[in-house]
Amino acid sequence: MSYTIALNFEDGVTRFIGCKAGETVLDAAYRQKVNLPMDCSDGVCGTCKGHCEQGAFDMGDEYLEEALSAEGQVLTCQMVPSSDCVIQVPVASTLCKTQVGKVEGRVAVVEPLSEDSIELAIDLDEEAGLAFLPGQYIHIEVPGTGEHRSYSFSSLPGEARATFLIRNIPDGVMSTYLTERCAPGDRLTLTGPLGSFYLREIARPVLMLAGGTGLAPFLSMLEQLARKREEGQGCDQPVHLIYGVNKDDHLVKTDALDAFAERLPGFSYATVVVDEMSDHPRKGYVTHHMDAEVLHDGDIDVYLCGPPPMVDAVLEHFDAEDIAPQSFHYEKFTPNQAPGEAA
Template identity: 60%
Template structure:
């Protein structure tokens, strides 16, 4: 029997995946998985179960009234989960918290299989998941418990969904909790992980993409690019990877490999340090020519430290170009939570 993966994204950043059977309504699939989505009548009359379908194909159903879901609302992507029947994998934004729906975050364990330092800038951590492959949206993150510290740190997947071997690109911070643990960690050690989480993830690709990565903010884009390569995307994609120093440019060989696997993928690297001999120096905003923005007919994804995010937002304001969509995630090196939009 055909079934579809439905990602339920809650307001508190938690994402839960449910399997929806063919001809099954999303509300019923959620209840079957013990997730109590908002509802009252379940007959398409009250509108209490109204959510937003952010991607995927579905049938809205015929048994609801206009007061519950108007034609304009339906056109904008709003759905009634008590009537919606998916015909593909879907992502649904639920306008309440996971706790209000009596569900929580997913937890899983993984084993360290490889730790690879890259200069003094970053560490690639590769883990083998104990059990089934984790399901997540390309770009999302997890919280990883740091053994013996009572603390956790948040990291975006650098690997694509559906694999038992998962990867993370971690900034190397002298004296940092995770960096210190990784300096002495051994293969075979166990880590506890919570997630996936976050509203920064790849949406349906219907127009050119501009990806802006700052430092280890490259990680979610590696996940997105791998997912796009597996889908054989033909869309125009350009990545600008900005760092402070030459030594901070890591995994460029992986980025270069996508120029062979994605027909219309290009990238550029930018180094901010004035003493650098890199051919492109300065900030990413100085290397975004107007034609790259397609007059606003573009989807922009940005992951980097707060100053970079603010600079890009100001650049768009000053240029007068409004992207069709602009998704960003701010991070700070020692933060255990992320801010996304």
């Protein structure tokens, strides 16, 4: 038996390794040429300390396990996983002699969804697809430009076809390529996965807030939740998504959201349109529609992906209303840059 361990480094790089039954994470990493920090390898010095965000494991020494778990920490030299795990490593990937991965693929589909967004599907060369955590992003090189742009996956990890929602920006480097030059079969290079914005284990109600093409990572998260339920690992906590756009015709993938509502008991969503001239039943911003019933008196995990003004507005709203979610994970993005640091 082998477990998949996601190592999230301080610089945003994620590296996936396989860990054999009975093997420590440190040994598994070294076997796969990832030099995690270490000194004594006996569980004494603390050099290999990290934080296990999800997964089951054994530390061997009961006292050591209790002492570290109080701080949410693990020692990778002693940690023996008994399930897939996600571990935060508090150093840069370059210091561990590893780097972000690359994968090649071919354009399969380019479909305008609205004047504002394009869906891009890429068939990856790797038959096993690409490992990432739902919510993470990747750099996509724009052919003929020497530049790249960064997009969150809307597809499920491990699938041979990766999909993305891309904002259509006039004169944008990627937008111009997709609307004027792109053709099925074009070769693309993807670098990643990256980012600390991803779905954690669900232990309480979840509120998802999406702005525009910031819907993409939530489609990946919801698909994972739906697949787990179909495999008998259902989530019994309510999950609510508020999806905001500027105009009526900017609302996309609502058919997918309807399907998730059918597949995931406890999942609900609401759409919001900024345009005052809209006939949409909910107008304004997402902050206008965060009712008490979805806030659960702050006993929630919040995930937010959208442009910087939206992220700032939500932070200000929580502060003004004296709401302190149990956890708050967000990612800012600007049209022509990589997503900002997630928190």
